[in-house]
Amino acid sequence: MKISKKRKIALFLITLLCIITLISYLNFRGFHAKFYNKTGKDLDSLVIAGTLIGDLKSDNSTKNIDFKKFVFDGDIPYEIISSKIKNKKVEQLNWSDCGTNIEAQTKGSYTFDIKKALDENGNTCLYLVEHNKKIFWEEK
Known part of the structure; x- marks a missing residue:
């Protein structure tokens, strides 16, 4: 049985469309995040959630x-977030003592700000907050 040229083109286009749809579905169903550096300092060797982000200049994303x-x-x-600011290692601010609401998300698109604060010992630490929002202790 011989397949016509039009039929071959149609099968190729349908196959290509299916592949693009599958790739899009797999790509968009995971967790995606964009980060803005709101620390006022350049971040070197930035690591978030075990993923090396690299360098992130102040006020960039x-x-x-x-x-x-x-x-x-x-x-x-x-x-978990860590970086270097002026060659000094800076880690996340551990602000939660309770941890009863800790849960991992595996889907969605989010935008976060990276901010810095001082811990109880006066050390500079990093934390994440929803983009252009304040965390509960900043609202005072």
């Missing part, structure tokens, strides 16, 4: 980055 999962405490991002 990353592209969308894919994660398998991302940890939240309630609706506040609570993922």
Whole structure:
């Protein structure tokens, strides 16, 4: 049985459309996040949720980055974050003592701000908050 040229083109286009649809579905069903550096300092060797982001200049943002999962405490991002500021290692601010609402998200698109604060010992630490929002202790 011989297949006509039009039929071959139609089968090729249908196959190509199916492949594009499948790739889009797999790509968009994961967790995607974009990060804005709101620390006022350049961040070197930035790592978020075990993923090396690299350098992020002050007041700049990353592209969308894919994660398998991302940890939240309630609706506040609570993922492990570290970087260097002027060659000094800076880690995340551990603000939650309770942890009863900690849950990992595996789907969605989010935008976060990276901010800095001082811990109880006076050390500079980093934390994440929803883009252009304030975390509960900033609202005072």
